[in-house]
Amino acid sequence: MQQGEAAGAGQERVIRVALGERSYDIRIGRGVIDGLGAAAARLAPGGAVAVVTDRNVAAAAGARARDSLRAAGMRVTEVVLEPGEGTKSWAGLQRVVEAMLAAKIERGDLVVALGGGVIGDLAGFAAAILRRGVRFIQVPTSLLAQVDSSVGGKTGINSPHGKNLVGAFYQPSLVLADTGVLDSLPEREFRAGYAEVVKYGLIDQPEFFAWCEANWRGVREGTGAREHAVAVSCAAKAAVVARDETETGDRALLNLGHTFGHALERLTGYDPRRLVHGEGVAIGMAQAFRFSAKLGLCPPEDARRVERHLTEAGLPAHVSRIPGGAGSVDGMLEAMAQDKKVTRGALTFILARGIGRSFIAKNVSRDDVRAFLEEDMRAPA
Amino acid sequence: MQQGEAAGAGQERVIRVALGERSYDIRIGRGVIDGLGAAAARLAPGGAVAVVTDRNVAAAAGARARDSLRAAGMRVTEVVLEPGEGTKSWAGLQRVVEAMLAAKIERGDLVVALGGGVIGDLAGFAAAILRRGVRFIQVPTSLLAQVDSSVGGKTGINSPHGKNLVGAFYQPSLVLADTGVLDSLPEREFRAGYAEVVKYGLIDQPEFFAWCEANWRGVREGTGAREHAVAVSCAAKAAVVARDETETGDRALLNLGHTFGHALERLTGYDPRRLVHGEGVAIGMAQAFRFSAKLGLCPPEDARRVERHLTEAGLPAHVSRIPGGAGSVDGMLEAMAQDKKVTRGALTFILARGIGRSFIAKNVSRDDVRAFLEEDMRAPA
Numbered sequence: 001m002q003q004g005e006a007a008g009a010g011q012e013r014v015i016r017v018a019l020g021e022r023s024y025d026i027r028i029g030r031g032v033i034d035g036l037g038a039a040a041a042r043l044a045p046g047g048a049v050a051v052v053t054d055r056n057v058a059a060a061a062g063a064r065a066r067d068s069l070r071a072a073g074m075r076v077t078e079v080v081l082e083p084g085e086g087t088k089s090w091a092g093l094q095r096v097v098e099a100m101l102a103a104k105i106e107r108g109d110l111v112v113a114l115g116g117g118v119i120g121d122l123a124g125f126a127a128a129i130l131r132r133g134v135r136f137i138q139v140p141t142s143l144l145a146q147v148d149s150s151v152g153g154k155t156g157i158n159s160p161h162g163k164n165l166v167g168a169f170y171q172p173s174l175v176l177a178d179t180g181v182l183d184s185l186p187e188r189e190f191r192a193g194y195a196e197v198v199k200y201g202l203i204d205q206p207e208f209f210a211w212c213e214a215n216w217r218g219v220r221e222g223t224g225a226r227e228h229a230v231a232v233s234c235a236a237k238a239a240v241v242a243r244d245e246t247e248t249g250d251r252a253l254l255n256l257g258h259t260f261g262h263a264l265e266r267l268t269g270y271d272p273r274r275l276v277h278g279e280g281v282a283i284g285m286a287q288a289f290r291f292s293a294k295l296g297l298c299p300p301e302d303a304r305r306v307e308r309h310l311t312e313a314g315l316p317a318h319v320s321r322i323p324g325g326a327g328s329v330d331g332m333l334e335a336m337a338q339d340k341k342v343t344r345g346a347l348t349f350i351l352a353r354g355i356g357r358s359f360i361a362k363n364v365s366r367d368d369v370r371a372f373l374e375e376d377m378r379a380p381a
Numbered sequence: 382m383q384q385g386e387a388a389g390a391g392q393e394r395v396i397r398v399a400l401g402e403r404s405y406d407i408r409i410g411r412g413v414i415d416g417l418g419a420a421a422a423r424l425a426p427g428g429a430v431a432v433v434t435d436r437n438v439a440a441a442a443g444a445r446a447r448d449s450l451r452a453a454g455m456r457v458t459e460v461v462l463e464p465g466e467g468t469k470s471w472a473g474l475q476r477v478v479e480a481m482l483a484a485k486i487e488r489g490d491l492v493v494a495l496g497g498g499v500i501g502d503l504a505g506f507a508a509a510i511l512r513r514g515v516r517f518i519q520v521p522t523s524l525l526a527q528v529d530s531s532v533g534g535k536t537g538i539n540s541p542h543g544k545n546l547v548g549a550f551y552q553p554s555l556v557l558a559d560t561g562v563l564d565s566l567p568e569r570e571f572r573a574g575y576a577e578v579v580k581y582g583l584i585d586q587p588e589f590f591a592w593c594e595a596n597w598r599g600v601r602e603g604t605g606a607r608e609h610a611v612a613v614s615c616a617a618k619a620a621v622v623a624r625d626e627t628e629t630g631d632r633a634l635l636n637l638g639h640t641f642g643h644a645l646e647r648l649t650g651y652d653p654r655r656l657v658h659g660e661g662v663a664i665g666m667a668q669a670f671r672f673s674a675k676l677g678l679c680p681p682e683d684a685r686r687v688e689r690h691l692t693e694a695g696l697p698a699h700v701s702r703i704p705g706g707a708g709s710v711d712g713m714l715e716a717m718a719q720d721k722k723v724t725r726g727a728l729t730f731i732l733a734r735g736i737g738r739s740f741i742a743k744n745v746s747r748d749d750v751r752a753f754l755e756e757d758m759r760a761p762a
């Protein structure tokens with residue numbers, strides 16, 4: 001196994017998430033999914049595995065995961081759910097947990113989350129609360145999940161009151177990010193995941209943002225640039241998570257674009273035909289930079305450069321790109337007030353002094369946000 | 382504040398649960414509930430508090446808790462549930478969590494569990510998963526909750542597959558065990574809690590078991606013996622929890638009487654008219670000692686002494702005492718196989734070499750258990 005940027009496609013990279021006794025590896029590369037069985041057998045020799053997945057992923061990669069597990073002598077139960085954000089609900093959670101109990105998954109057994117962010121969040125949370133905690137392996141099958149949701153231990157479901165309001169910090173025992181699985185991702189879903197890749201550059205790695213501007217086509221096409229993008233993203237997230245596992249400080253930087261983005265998702269009813277998470281984040285990041293520029297914190301040319309790259313890569317950078325629009329400024333403000341990052345009613349935003357110079361801004365004035373949105377939501381794309 | 386056994390009724394005792402940054406105090410004494418507001422204000426000055434309770438406790442102690450919190454400047458929301466084990470369900474959990482979201486309880490706010498074991502387990506679990514974790518204070522109002530469930534961070538709900546199969550290890554920030562509140566407990570409920578007090582003597586404190594034999598009436602009547610019994614029990618549990626927070630080892634000793642007891646509860650449909658938890662534990666402890674005696678591990682006179690004290694204190698020591706009986710031996714074996722303490726199908730029991738000499742017995746033979754139950758479930762009380 002090889003670490004570092006020199007490794008090309010076909011070689012495996014390993015990123016270590018350093019969290020003391022909860023540390024774990026992220027293995028990145030084409031074909032790493034075929035190592036699932038051996039990895040599971042190391043963790044729980046001869047044990048049982050509940051593979052939680054959705055119908056689409058089950059068709060694309062289910063047999064491969066199952067075969068690998070069975071060949072390694074594991075007893076396999078599959079829990080196959082409907083694709084889509086709607087599954088990340090109380091009903092979905094109850095269904096997964098009860099199915100695992102029915103399959104007699106015990107404390108020493110394993111849960112495998114095989115799918116995108118919805119499956120990872122849901123199955124991880126189910127593993128966290130099944131018998132007060134069963135170990136789990138993340139096998140993220142979307143770019144979004146590989147570079148974001150499968151790393152860091154945030155698990156959970158949505159509430160009628162908002163996204164991800166119910167959940168746990170619960171770390172996986174291993175992440176297998178198979179970059180080959182991404183070849184068959186729909187274009188729009190790939191792009192949405194790419195928004196989170198760009199985010200790591202915007203937070204604190206200006207040189208990586210520049211690399212993205214030059215190499216985004218290679219990431220899409222699956223050259224060695226893809227493994228590089230996934231590895232840099234995972235390493236960036238792992239470093240933040242290691243510093244601040246439960247988001248009491250620094251980790252909030254990862255929410256760049258998310259305060260606006262979550263509100264947009266909420267206002268579009270989590271309807272993926274109108275807006276998927278990564279698109280909300282793309283618009284939200286562009287908004288965060290425009291807002292920073294309007295507040296005089298960030299050079300306007302940096303905000304324009306962010307917009308330009310997102311647009312070039314096929315992502316939306318403005319609310320006017322959302323079919324049917326995003327509703328009113330008041331709606332946005334109300335949706336943001338429900339965000340769990342609210343502290344005592346004050347708004348916290350991730351703002352920027354430039355590309356790669358993001359920071360946590362607490363006590364952002366509601367009036368400033370309103371003034372910005374009045375302008376930003378009216379302007380043409 | 383005073384520590385140690387010399388303190389009488391009216392004086393406060395403090396037991397520290399030592400868990401690193403998750404350490405907390407258990408304050409024990411008459412009237413400690415009136416310190417709830419001041420304690421909450423220290424943890425979250427000017428914040429909001431969701432008080433989760435049941436209808437009965439709300440009537441008995443709700444106003445006192447609320448007044449104390451409001452006087453300390455906290456914003457109070459009450460979530461009042463139906464009394465009874467049925468509330469410790471998926472539906473109850475969802476109701477509590479959504480009510481707290483509707484009340485805009487934020488990450489820095491507090492949850493107060495005001496009630497017995499059902500409320501403590503449910504509200505603690507809700508606090509654990511609300512916004513991925515909000516701090517909570519346990520105010521146990523039953524003897525059972527004061528000496529057992531409010532200490533140690535086990536939270537959760539029941540599943541149709543069994544009791545406490547879904548949950549989290551989540552420590553409170555403070556426990557306020559008001560021994561005066563127990564004056565109004567129904568006789569049967571008090572006795573049921575007392576079974577867990579006896580348990581600590583049986584596990585590893587033979588002198589405390591002897592103290593119980595001599596002082597159980599004072600515990601019931603509310604002399605200083607009551608604070609002593611609660612304090613010794615909490616200290617015993619705290620010591621075990623500090624050694625083994627997530628029950629990978631030693632902590633299993635606390636399950637003395639629980640493998641049989643949980644199965645009995647399951648087989649009586651969790652119907653409190655037939656059997657409450659503490660009664661199941663009392664029968665289970667007597668069974669564990671009789672089983673140990675039958676295996677030649679424990680002197681038969683110790684098993685008889687356990688039975689004698691439980692019976693004297695008004696607790697059942699045999700399945701024949703359960704109205705309607707406990708069903709068949711096969712039913713018991715099946716119910717025990719669903720227990721979350723099962724590892725790879727092998728049965729783990731807490732057995733004893735004598736009073737105060739309990740130990741964890743792994744790989745107990747199913748045939749031995751069956752042979753014991755065939756005899757024990759048939760014999761007259």
